[in-house]
Amino acid sequence: MKPQVAFFDFTSCEGCQLNKLNFENDLLDILKHVDIVEFREAMDDKADHYDIAFIEGSITSPSCVERIHDIRRRSDVLVALGSCAVNGGVNAMKNLHPIDEVRETVYGEDKYLFATLPAMAVSSVVKVDYEVRGCPMTQQDFLKLLIALVLGKQPPKYGSPVCVECKLKENECLYNRGMVCLGPITRGGCDAVCPSFGQFCTGCRGILDNPNIDGMLEVMTSHGISLDEAKKRMLLYNSNEVQL
Amino acid sequence: MECFSLLRSDVPALIDHLGDFGEVIAPHGKGDVSYSFEAVQDSCDVVLDYNRTLLPLKKMFLPPVEKLMGFSLKNESYEQVDVAITSRVFFGVHSYEMQSILRLDHSMLTGSAESNYFKRRQSSRFVGISFEPDEFHFSESVGIVIEEMEGFDLFLNEVDGDFQLYVLTENGQEMLNGFDKINITEPEIVEGRHFKKKIRYHYNRLPRVFQYAYHSEVWADVASRCVGCGACTLTCPTCFCFDVQDEVEVTAEDGIRQRSWDSCMLSTFAEVAGGENFREKTINRTRHRLYRKFKYITDEEGLPWCVGCGRCTAFCPAGISMPDIVNELIQEDEKAQYHRTVRV
Numbered sequence A: 001m002k003p004q005v006a007f008f009d010f011t012s013c014e015g016c017q018l019n020k021l022n023f024e025n026d027l028l029d030i031l032k033h034v035d036i037v038e039f040r041e042a043m044d045d046k047a048d049h050y051d052i053a054f055i056e057g058s059i060t061s062p063s064c065v066e067r068i069h070d071i072r073r074r075s076d077v078l079v080a081l082g083s084c085a086v087n088g089g090v091n092a093m094k095n096l097h098p099i100d101e102v103r104e105t106v107y108g109e110d111k112y113l114f115a116t117l118p119a120m121a122v123s124s125v126v127k128v129d130y131e132v133r134g135c136p137m138t139q140q141d142f143l144k145l146l147i148a149l150v151l152g153k154q155p156p157k158y159g160s161p162v163c164v165e166c167k168l169k170e171n172e173c174l175y176n177r178g179m180v181c182l183g184p185i186t187r188g189g190c191d192a193v194c195p196s197f198g199q200f201c202t203g204c205r206g207i208l209d210n211p212n213i214d215g216m217l218e219v220m221t222s223h224g225i226s227l228d229e230a231k232k233r234m235l236l237y238n239s240n241e242v243q244l
Numbered sequence B: 001m002e003c004f005s006l007l008r009s010d011v012p013a014l015i016d017h018l019g020d021f022g023e024v025i026a027p028h029g030k031g032d033v034s035y036s037f038e039a040v041q042d043s044c045d046v047v048l049d050y051n052r053t054l055l056p057l058k059k060m061f062l063p064p065v066e067k068l069m070g071f072s073l074k075n076e077s078y079e080q081v082d083v084a085i086t087s088r089v090f091f092g093v094h095s096y097e098m099q100s101i102l103r104l105d106h107s108m109l110t111g112s113a114e115s116n117y118f119k120r121r122q123s124s125r126f127v128g129i130s131f132e133p134d135e136f137h138f139s140e141s142v143g144i145v146i147e148e149m150e151g152f153d154l155f156l157n158e159v160d161g162d163f164q165l166y167v168l169t170e171n172g173q174e175m176l177n178g179f180d181k182i183n184i185t186e187p188e189i190v191e192g193r194h195f196k197k198k199i200r201y202h203y204n205r206l207p208r209v210f211q212y213a214y215h216s217e218v219w220a221d222v223a224s225r226c227v228g229c230g231a232c233t234l235t236c237p238t239c240f241c242f243d244v245q246d247e248v249e250v251t252a253e254d255g256i257r258q259r260s261w262d263s264c265m266l267s268t269f270a271e272v273a274g275g276e277n278f279r280e281k282t283i284n285r286t287r288h289r290l291y292r293k294f295k296y297i298t299d300e301e302g303l304p305w306c307v308g309c310g311r312c313t314a315f316c317p318a319g320i321s322m323p324d325i326v327n328e329l330i331q332e333d334e335k336a337q338y339h340r341t342v343r344v
């Protein structure tokens, strides 16, 4: 029997889900390997058991916590999709402010009607087996993981910075164009798509293991931005990962 | 050795002429302030004055990413990629770059030759060009002067804006047959081109410095600034490490095996099965990089494995300078020697 897979979304912009629906050319190939039993954007079936559950979005409320536990209980393999799910992503910027202030800003007088938690990675609440990084995640990356799981192989792991792919493409480094780029400490795997189009890396795939944060801040400030700005750039996607 | 004069304005005609001997590859402008070796479409686009290309000429023999074979899981079969041997002329190559290719030849062809490299390397002709050293070049300190002509078939030495063209091999001779824009001349020594960056010791003293530098405090200082991006090694013309990976297509039936450049500055480089990492810290990796250039291979081959192109320094976002590190090690070594002598 083909593996039963399901997709769920939590706090996110649903950009990753939409990216999956854009598969067009590959969708039929994918459906040869798996049965999609739940897909919020596309259908409304429910099942008791999933071979693979794909989770998009971060965990931001008590009801999210309950729901993710329930999904985990029914799933053999659980995969976090996209930066919100993997490390909290941009949502986690709210964790830099007192939670009361955040509630007040968003809900005003009604703040007591909405329970909220700091924005958390899925892995902060339940065990996550695999991850697909990026904001949004790319189809290519998602397909690589899916094929690896279907074949029973280890999905690719990305332990090198964005600079590696950038260098291999022989891009002119954006630091030479007066820009400040997070490529050196950002986890690669995106084929350095942003620098290749002249846009500095904002760190959407997360920070590498054991980064030299002080060294990176020094690199950024010595290329013309303030320490405050450098920290903000670093935190954009990584508030849960970097302590500044 | 014959020497001819050649006007700068006639260089495009020479490049066009060289096209008879194969695809001409030459430096071109890239981005705002950079250069890269590309196949010549229009000889007028070729840049004659450049500091260094982003990637070394190595990329033409050992591509950054290279498909090695295709395989089919369904049929349990594979097909190796057959690299075609084509004639190519590499034009406008600096002396340190040529020296890096000769070192790379040694690394890739000694013992059992790396066949893809060998095929791409065959049928290559090289036309060198002189350059004005910038603040990063230091090749003279590793024994490579601007006019070092080893490995070249032809060499263009700039004299007052125009060129002197040296003919160095029979191939070079052949490449000039029928080209009439040159006149025989007396070779001149060019004065006034100086290296701004230098290593303080002659390179043959460096292995000894490195012998005692393993526990130097310099490494910790470098490691505190290094952000581990790998730029230094990925742009180095004598680095040759690569990684091999298999990728299966979405059909789950076919796939490819490809090889891509790797770098010992990346934290994952020395990770092995079981999760062990034998160069876990940045300090281990920084040190390793310099030992690879000035000690390990040098002990065996008698030559520094750094050609002083300055790429690792020019492209390091943290401004970490290879010759500065070596000079700091020298200084530390001198201090240590002084103390040893004084005590005696």
Ligand code: SF4
Pocket: A162, A163, A164, A166, A167, A171, A172, A173, A174, A175, A181, A182, A183, A184, A192, A195, A201, B229, B317
């Ligand atoms: S542009 Fe960014 S990713 Fe590319 S090499 Fe420079 S710092 Fe690294």
Ligand code: SF4
Pocket: A134, A135, A162, A186, A187, A190, A192, A193, A194, A195, A200, A201, A202, A203, A204, A205, A206
């Ligand atoms: S370059 Fe940086 S911001 Fe752009 S996709 Fe890659 S990791 Fe994300």
Ligand code: SF4
Pocket: B232, B235, B236, B237, B238, B239, B293, B305, B306, B307, B308, B309, B310, B311, B312, B313, B322
């Ligand atoms: S170590 Fe640096 S200067 Fe030496 S050859 Fe490599 S990139 Fe060039």
Ligand code: SF4
Pocket: B225, B226, B227, B228, B229, B230, B231, B232, B233, B265, B312, B315, B316, B317, B318, B319, B320
């Ligand atoms: S280029 Fe500089 S910062 Fe990057 S790994 Fe090399 S020494 Fe470290």
